[in-house]
Amino acid sequence: MASGDKLSHSLPNSQVGFFSEAGELGGSHPQFNEICTALYEREIVSLAHSGIKNLSLLKRRMGGLPYHVKAIARYMISNGIANNPSPLKTDTHNGSWYAKQSAKCPGINHLDDVEKREAWYRKNARYGLVVPVLILNMEGSHIELDSIDMVNQDNTQLHLNKNGWFANTGECISSTPLRDEMEAATALSVQNKILLRPSKSIMTAACCGHAWSFKSKRSPRALSLREMRLSTQINWKNFTLLNR
Helix, strand or coil, rough: CHHHHHHHHHHHHHHHHHHHCCCCCCCCCCCHHHHHHHHHHHHHHHCCCCCCCHHHHHHHHHHHHHHHHHHHHHHHHHHCCCCCCCCCCEEEECEECCCCCCCCCCCCHHHHCHHHHHHHHHHHHCCCEEEEEEEEECCCHHHHEEEEECCCCCCCEECCCCCCCEECCEEEEEECCCCHHHHHHHHCCEEEEEEECCCHHHHHHHCCCHHHCCCCCCCCCCHHHHHHHHHCCCCCCCCCCCCC
């Protein structure tokens, strides 16, 4: 029993040691470890249910967890004093963002701004830019965060890391091959994907995981670690590429 008691008392210190680094911004913050733990646990559960069969891919994802988790946690605890403050509030217990949810999906209200959307992306589409994608499915709608990893030569189309090719008008041209069984299962219910022009309300909804049925609000969805990382790279001043 004594040895068991000793072990149980040593776990918190081990956890602190795992997430904290000497001199690292946030490591001594009282909420830093709480955010890290929430993010880490959520991603472990996600990986466990992803059905990844490629062992090297799984190793890469696991190996990158500490770096990404700590980077997100540092941003979340410094959000209010950063040079690029967001309208988001930090839920330290769940390692997520929260804000008031609008009655209807803000992306639905912007479907007719095709000309403005096309002009905005023609001017601002750059590698690494974080963008919102409206997902319409059998359950309703939500907005996902994605990032540009390619722009074609005449600057009329762009490729998103997860969701594939889109025209600057927002129309989905072709989807990216799915990376695991979880993505495949999710994709089965998707009826349409539309690239939106970013705005404060749209990006806030995406970061907070807000979701809607066809009649009312739904419970927020949990963002993946990838989306949480993207949420830390948004330029809240004008949504163009963030200079670091």
